[in-house]
Amino acid sequence: MNHVLCGLATNEALPSELVDRLIAVADADIADGLASRADLSHEQAVDLATRVEESAVRLAYEGLLTAADVNPLTHPEVALALLDKRCGDLEWAWLLAEDPDAEHRAKLAACPDLPVDVREMLAADPDVRVVAELALWTTADLAARLARHPHAEVRRAVAANEATPPQVLAMLITGEGLPPAERCLVCDSEETPFTHDPHCPRPDCNLRSGASCTGSHESILHELADQALRNPATPVEAILRFADHPSALLRCQLAARPDLPPETAARLAGDPVPAVRAELAENPGIDDALIHVLAADRGHDVQRRLAHNPRVPLDVLSDLAAVTKIGSALLPRIASASPSEVEGLSRSSNPVVRMLLAERRDLPAEIRDVLVNDPDAKVVKSIARHPGFSEVQLRSMVERHGARVAAKVAANPETPPALLEDLTRHVPPVHKTLREVARHHNATGPALLACLTDRQARPLAARHPTLPTEAIIELLTDHDWPVAEAAAANPSLPPAVMAELVPELNRP
Template sequence: MNPLLCGLAANPALPPELVHRLLAFALEEAATEPEPGPAEELLHNLADRADLRHDQVLALAAHAENTAVYLARTGTLTTADVDPGSSPYAAVALLDEGRGHPEWARLLAAHPDSGIRWKLASCPGLPADVVDLLAADPEGEVVEELALWTASPVTARLALHPDPQVRFAAASNPATPLEAVVVLAEDPELTLHWALSERTDLPQPLYARLAADPLPGVRAAYARNPGIGQELIRVLAADPEDQVRRALAAHPRVPLDLLAELVVGDRAGWDLLPRIAAATPAELTELAASPHAAVRMLVAQRRDLPAELRDALAVDPDAAVVRAVAPHPGLSEELLGAMVARHGVQVLTRVAANPDASGALLELVTRHRPGVRKALKEVAKHPRATGPALLACLADRTARPLAAAHPALPPEAVVDLLSDEDRWVTEAAAGNPALPPAVMERLIP
């Protein structure tokens, strides 16, 4: 399908009469395709629009079941629009979103298509009689799916199911009673590995046994589990595998002294860690005074720091710390500019990502030499980017599609990009609300 039309379909400024014309064209094209083809992409983009009339929504839903399912999940299609007999998958989607009628579940639990019953089995809040029907389903995959997702007391019964796959699924379900899980942990037919890694209520000896798994990935899964105690945390901190120690750093109750030991000397790029997110102001101040840049960098990941602490980190001598704090809202233009002056390319991308960066600062980023491609991408999608900054971003291959979609790009530049050799650029330009309506009209067959 023409990328210009796909872009137009997503353009929020497309006038209603052109939406109708484009939808009619897309449905006509789709009707002539022997199987789902290019017109489907156009219809999908149209289905994302928030300004569709009710009759247009129904026309899209009637075109294909997968489109109806998508519209149901986004809330565009309602229970009044769906017949569970003719659109069972859309009905299941509404049930899964908590908007379907309970009687639909009873109807679909007896559907001859096991694929429908399998999807129904993962829906939350099913009536008890429907859960019982699915628990006795002749297809093992349906029962297994139910055991994996249901929050019903039936999980205790499914933990005793003769099919080991069903028992394994029940073991993975957080709603399965603890006493049943403890029994399953001794089941000779089951190799649980990480199946219990999200349970936070297991006995500590069981955690210790599970976390002694020979697979590092399994040990890492238990290392981040909030249910493990301090004794096991200390054991896992000495694990020889980096991925286990890094997972332990993401534990919400890891002691701060141990956390510091885990990050110092590790070259991983840390996101905001749960223990840091929960740290008190006093703890943050203490950590920010650490002699180790890796520890100060953890604090700099917070986006709700007191202004005094935030500004102190902004002038930290270590570029990695400054880079971490650079996107923090509230930083002054003076501090952001000083970051660029001191550390240059090392902080340029994160400065461009700061929500308070001014248009003038973003223009400065685009003129910086040497340039940084990732920084240009941040500028190209920044809501405060100016026309000159965006025009500069067009020179970069990776930033060009983002700049082409930015509403602050001058309209004449948007029109020029409609003939770009890169289809992603042309599609982005066609979706730009700055595109003149007269040009939009000319693009639609």
């Protein structure tokens, strides 16, 4: 792989004539970068697809190829990409439905807006993988028919399809009104009883890890139930039976349902597996009484997940902040707090609560200015990226709390160039700070040169357009290929140097 040419392929300042020259020498890796260019013309895209066939599918998805550019018989993958984007010729669908490659037919089955006759052909396909793919994406009427398919793999796909009618999803779960499934992927290929080794050494084996069948297709039916529980179209009345199911995975899926009746939620709150209770804790459909029960639950991750529930009362959230490690993410309930609630949170005696509030980026100036002067470093660290601070305020954060807040100050999009330079001179160096400076749009040449001392910041600095030209050129030969590739992608690389890097076209 020529990493310099790969970087150059994505360089937004690369002149059009050099794009042409790069297309002429492109391999699959270079073509991948070229296909991502916003300025690639239709003519260049066609040339690239001709030169590197592997790039044609991406070019089709990028909207750079049209139906007139593609022969579905010689390039079925490209035709399928256009059909998937609703940009292909629907006449291709009949040809592709008879393609001898089952993978092509399966990809066709996932395409939208297929003609009815084509869907019928795919529904009768001899390869169950094709029918299952169709069942996953098809319309409600055909999904209802495929729910009666004798193969359990197809029924599993129907259970995951949100267009499947609710009554059909209920039948798939209960089995009532449907003939039993006759086959699954396990008994298609193995003598039952059989359990697939999770570390199966056979390279041609397509069975899922842990798949098993004793004659009743138990593993695929378990997967079917899992898909139905995840499907919001499945009526909740049909899934309440899973509250006492021996599978903790299925009970977890049930606990996540926002339409869960209160009595079922209360039963799950007493589940012996903490993961089930943790899933329930984040469920926005649970009531206040259950929230208070779960707030006292010391099971693994229950209280942390409850803190992420958008309906958790602020007083409960404050209590949770005192007893569990929540992290510094913006919590949904904090994000939705009213102005009066925001003011109350800013006066909390718990610095964790103030830290959580400081994660908001829309705080009133008066609240923001209170938090920036907070005596606790973790509060200041959270507020440091908030817009609207003056240089004096930003410098004050660093002066008071040093390395603990430096990286967050460097990440503030409004941090001025002079302060960024000063942050790179911290002794000892703060590596996270250097990485933030290296990606900052206000970073100066001297600041970026300092960032080159950090291994992870080097490729970020190498791509920054403010890096001095001589440094960019020098980095083209860096021993670390991500750095060299980033330097080649730098839009400040002189056009003359770009031209030297791209081989000349062989002209007659």
